[in-house]
Amino acid sequence: TQLLEQSPQFLSIQEGENLTVYCNSSSVFSSLQWYRQEPGEGPVLLVTVVTGGEVKKLKRLTFQFGDARKDSSLHITAAQPGDTGLYLCAAQGGSEKLVFGKGTKLTVNP
Amino acid sequence: NAGVTQTPKFQVLKTGQSMTLQCAQDMNHNSMYWYRQDPGMGLRLIYYSASEGTTDKGEVPNGYNVSRLNKREFSLRLESAAPSQTSVYFCASERVWSTDTQYFGPGTRLTVL
Numbered sequence: 001t002q003l004l005e006q007s008p009q010f011l012s013i014q015e016g017e018n019l020t021v022y023c024n025s026s027s028v029f030s031s032l033q034w035y036r037q038e039p040g041e042g043p044v045l046l047v048t049v050v051t052g053g054e055v056k057k058l059k060r061l062t063f064q065f066g067d068a069r070k071d072s073s074l075h076i077t078a079a080q081p082g083d084t085g086l087y088l089c090a091a092q093g094g095s096e097k098l099v100f101g102k103g104t105k106l107t108v109n110p
Numbered sequence: 111n112a113g114v115t116q117t118p119k120f121q122v123l124k125t126g127q128s129m130t131l132q133c134a135q136d137m138n139h140n141s142m143y144w145y146r147q148d149p150g151m152g153l154r155l156i157y158y159s160a161s162e163g164t165t166d167k168g169e170v171p172n173g174y175n176v177s178r179l180n181k182r183e184f185s186l187r188l189e190s191a192a193p194s195q196t197s198v199y200f201c202a203s204e205r206v207w208s209t210d211t212q213y214f215g216p217g218t219r220l221t222v223l
Contacts, residue, residue, distance in 0.1 A: 014125045040216070042217055043153070043200075044214070046211070088153065090153075100145075100154075
């Protein structure tokens with residue numbers, strides 16, 4: 001089973017601060033996805049990265065896929081309370097089934 | 111379009127009772143999935159259906175059965191519920207197996223006493 005390790009598990013910050021969450025593995029993946037899940041809802045896809053070294057931006061969110069396609073990071077600039085939620089990374093490897101990390105629970109306080 | 115819908119939203123069962131969780135998608139997707147989400151465990155795949163007429167086990171299939179009733183509907187059955195099956199269950203669909211975005215339903219919160 002391919003494992004995705006996410007860190008930190010919990011993160012509580014003040015509005016306006018920057019933050020980075022990480023998704024790491026010893027396996028190489030063909031693609032990696034980041035989802036955000038709000039309380040009482042299902043996960044919603046934010047981005048898919050497929051090329052080693054790829055950087056994608058979504059407003060204040062910056063996603064990077066590692067050169068070796070084993071890790072990824074999500075950086076949020078000037079966090080807002082609306083960014084609060086559970087951030088999940090998910091990846092497809094040799095088995096082709098999507099494997100999810102355990103998530104980072106982010107709380108942005110006003 | 112409603113996307114992916116799940117019923118019920120909440121359910122409380124006693125140990126040994128059975129129930130079926132329903133899932134439907136209106137996006138004409140070929141693949142459908144059932145996950146469970148437990149605190150600190152992330153999302154774990156129970157069963158999936160890569161296309162209509164096929165079903166396969168995921169990471170944690172024990173105690174569950176599934177039926178791909180047609181292209182739209184994919185149900186999950188607990189024949190004899192156990193407290194270890196207390197969880198939030200999510201159904202998801204995908205246009206084509208393993209190549210696209212998975213769209214998730216709102217979840218069913220199940221408690222087994």
